[in-house]
Amino acid sequence: MTLSNLVLSIAVSVGILILVFELVRRKKLNEEYSWLWIVTAVFLFLVSLFPPVLFWFTKLIGAALPISALFFLAVMFLLLIVLHFSTVISKLTNNQKTLAQKVAILEQKLNGNKLNK
Amino acid sequence: MQEKILVIIPAYNEASGIVGVINGIKKVMPNADIAVIDDGSKDLTCSVCQLLNAIVLSHPFNLGDGAARQTGYLFAKYNDYDFVVQIDADGQHDTEFLPSLLEPLKNGSADIVIGSRFLGVGQYKAEFAKKIGMGVFNTLASVITKTKITDSTSGYRAVNRKVIEYYAQPQQYPANFPDADLIIQSHIAGFKIQEVPVLMSQNTKDKPLHHGLGAYYYVFKMLFSITVTLLRGKTK
Numbered sequence: 001m002t003l004s005n006l007v008l009s010i011a012v013s014v015g016i017l018i019l020v021f022e023l024v025r026r027k028k029l030n031e032e033y034s035w036l037w038i039v040t041a042v043f044l045f046l047v048s049l050f051p052p053v054l055f056w057f058t059k060l061i062g063a064a065l066p067i068s069a070l071f072f073l074a075v076m077f078l079l080l081i082v083l084h085f086s087t088v089i090s091k092l093t094n095n096q097k098t099l100a101q102k103v104a105i106l107e108q109k110l111n112g113n114k115l116n117k
Numbered sequence: 118m119q120e121k122i123l124v125i126i127p128a129y130n131e132a133s134g135i136v137g138v139i140n141g142i143k144k145v146m147p148n149a150d151i152a153v154i155d156d157g158s159k160d161l162t163c164s165v166c167q168l169l170n171a172i173v174l175s176h177p178f179n180l181g182d183g184a185a186r187q188t189g190y191l192f193a194k195y196n197d198y199d200f201v202v203q204i205d206a207d208g209q210h211d212t213e214f215l216p217s218l219l220e221p222l223k224n225g226s227a228d229i230v231i232g233s234r235f236l237g238v239g240q241y242k243a244e245f246a247k248k249i250g251m252g253v254f255n256t257l258a259s260v261i262t263k264t265k266i267t268d269s270t271s272g273y274r275a276v277n278r279k280v281i282e283y284y285a286q287p288q289q290y291p292a293n294f295p296d297a298d299l300i301i302q303s304h305i306a307g308f309k310i311q312e313v314p315v316l317m318s319q320n321t322k323d324k325p326l327h328h329g330l331g332a333y334y335y336v337f338k339m340l341f342s343i344t345v346t347l348l349r350g351k352t353k
Contacts, residue, residue: 094288101187103177104175105195107174108172108174
């Protein structure tokens with residue numbers, strides 16, 4: 001791994017970490033949705049800091065270059081994060097459905113059969 | 118004591134067809150309450166049903182057919198109904214058969230009654246591809262529930278109070294296409310299922326989701342949903 005590879009991966013992981021902390025500080029991102037990002041950034045940071053770990057992993061997955069292994073890891077983490085978001089969206093959809101159903105019933109109770117549209 | 122019966126009609130842009138359905142129900146079962154679940158219709162469905170003195174539950178936006186049925190069950194649960202019958206808004210289901218759907222519930226021989234168009238009344242003809250699809254899901258449902266199911270896609274169903282309570286729970290009713298998977302889920306939950314013959318007209322306007330790409334999605338959704346239902350086992 002060249003020095004520029006090292007600098008780039010450390011810069012990217014530190015950048016993600018700072019961005020996530022800043023978003024949470026400004027309350028633009030909830031803590032419960034930030035943990036996967038923090039884990040990803042810290043992991044990338046550690047792997048870039050200790051190249052032997054990365055070399056070992058590169059051999060393990062049969063990649064030609066350590067930087068490819070790093071990209072592979074990044075893609076895996078992104079997949080996990082997106083899957084996590086799909087579960088969050090499903091939860092939100094279910095909650096939205098329940099809310100809309102209760103609104104319909106409460107509205108009927110409130111207005112009876114007055115024409116309300 | 119007179120049982121409290123609620124007929125629920127999920128409706129999405131059905132202003133034209135629903136008038137006949139509501140009048141038909143009133144004629145056959147004058148004592149039953151009628152609740153129309155307006156699933157975010159953009160036409161006059163809501164006003165038409167209110168003019169006909171039906172209870173109208175309006176979703177603020179479109180949630181899907183299953184969610185609309187579930188709103189009906191939720192309403193039935195809150196208002197202590199003994200039986201719920203669900204019927205389609207497009208006039209496909211003949212209202213004359215409402216009493217025969219309720220009969221097995223009243224005498225306690227079933228918890229869920231499905232109106233089947235393939236038990237000798239009338240001559241419903243499905244097109245070839247649809248026939249095969251229906252055959253597969255009917256067979257699956259029959260084998261798993263150990264009950265003969267001839268019409269798992271029928272939306273003409275009646276249930277008793279125990280099932281109302283069960284279906285009204287947030288996660289217990291599929292938001293889309295509540296067909297064979299729901300029959301299997303209900304069987305696993307311990308409910309007795311029975312079919313009775315009903316008359317259905319050839320679809321006046323067939324649901325677009327059962328055509329083209331939608332048909333493939335339906336088959337995928339149903340197979341996936343049945344598999345997951347079986348894996349999940351009994352849910353409270």
